């Protein structure tokens with residue numbers, strides 16, 4: 001069972017909130033997307049402590065997500081048209097498309113393969129049309145705009161053939177990553193149509209199939225029961241045929257790891273040989289403490305999962321409310337990393353998925369005037385930049401790569417990459 005705001009308001013769950021809270025939620029969810037699963041409502045949220053409960057804050061938009069001016073705009077709007085205008089203005093001011101127009105959409109000749117994205121040489125991303133929604137929405141989601149249809153930036157594909165033809169031409173691709181939304185929202189039938197393509201012997205160079213999902217946290221039933229059985233049988237078949245299946249599981253907090261359902265789902269997946277790697281952004285007010293990350297990584301390792309990424313949240317949505325500075329994120333990561341065994345040290349971070357690549361904050365060195373961040377690319381459009389440390393002037397407030405003053409030579413190299421990309425993006429036929 002999944003609840004939109006109108007369905008939630010009509011449900012018995014609404015009685016758990018005060019009338020002021022309900023009024024605020026109604027206004028907030030005009031701007032921000034909202035959806036929640038019965039599982040989250042029943043098994044994850046601590047209703048009596050909801051104001052501080054990380055899971056409540058994870059799915060229920062909070063009053064402070066709108067700045068006072070935006071509240072004014074919403075409350076002042078009297079007619080339907082005025083309200084619509086206010087919502088539009090507010091959304092536009094929340095930087096709905098942090099990546100701009102540059103989307104690395106691959107082509108074959110004149111054919112534009114709209115639901116694929118190919119940024120790093122080894123990995124092609126797939127955005128299946130049926131998977132462009134989630135079981136519940138995270139309040140900090142960087143893809144929030146696509147759930148409320150702002151602009152036409154929705155990537156999606158229904159063309160399994162596009163995926164096949166593109167991969168057949170690109171033998172350098174070892175990984176295919178299904179993403180969304182949440183691809184696990186799709187029915188087995190839809191999902192298997194995409195997987196079938198990847199079993200073709202022409203695509204033997206595709207070694208790993210990754211599925212980016214928050215279903216283990218929001219709807220672990222997806223891996224249980226009859227539907228789950230059928231899914232697991234299919235995944236096992238792919239493993240038997242030589243593919244590595246990696247579930248890239250989004251877990252925001254250790255509280256999502258506690259229920260019998262999630263434990264059972266994880267055990268079933270591991271038993272057939274699926275790898276589970278975990279990732280999440282670090283978010284103010286939800287998981288911005290070393291203890292939360294330490295305990296999350298420890299529990300994940302105990303359950304047999306592999307900690308993979310700590311991300312910096314992109315600059316979109318209620319950024320003023322959720323953002324954690326680079327300096328603070330580094331401190332949280334470092335304090336947590338120092339308290340776990342080597343088995344949890346597979347995690348990398350904090351990492352920014354910026355335009356030129358994934359940038360790791362690797363250290364803070366020096367004092368006073370000469371204090372600097374040590375950074376490095378762990379993924380890049382230009383493989384020559386990978387794993388080479390570079391410096392940026394220390395800035396306590398900085399929250400993204402763009403805020404930093406980096407080595408001038410590297411800054412120049414990035415500018416050149418951008419220019420080249422913009423020039424070629426019309427005629428490009430592959431890795432951008």
Ligand SMILES: *Cc1c(COP(=O)(O)O)cnc(C)c1O
Pocket residue numbers: 117119120123125177353358378379
């Ligand atoms: C993170 C990411 C990948 C995968 O990178 P890995 O380092 O292999 O995990 C691929 N494509 C895009 C666009 C990404 O942001």
Ligand code: SF4
Pocket residue numbers: 133134136137138140141142143144180181182213214250
């Ligand atoms: S699961 Fe991912 S795509 Fe879905 S709402 Fe959360 S952050 Fe966004």
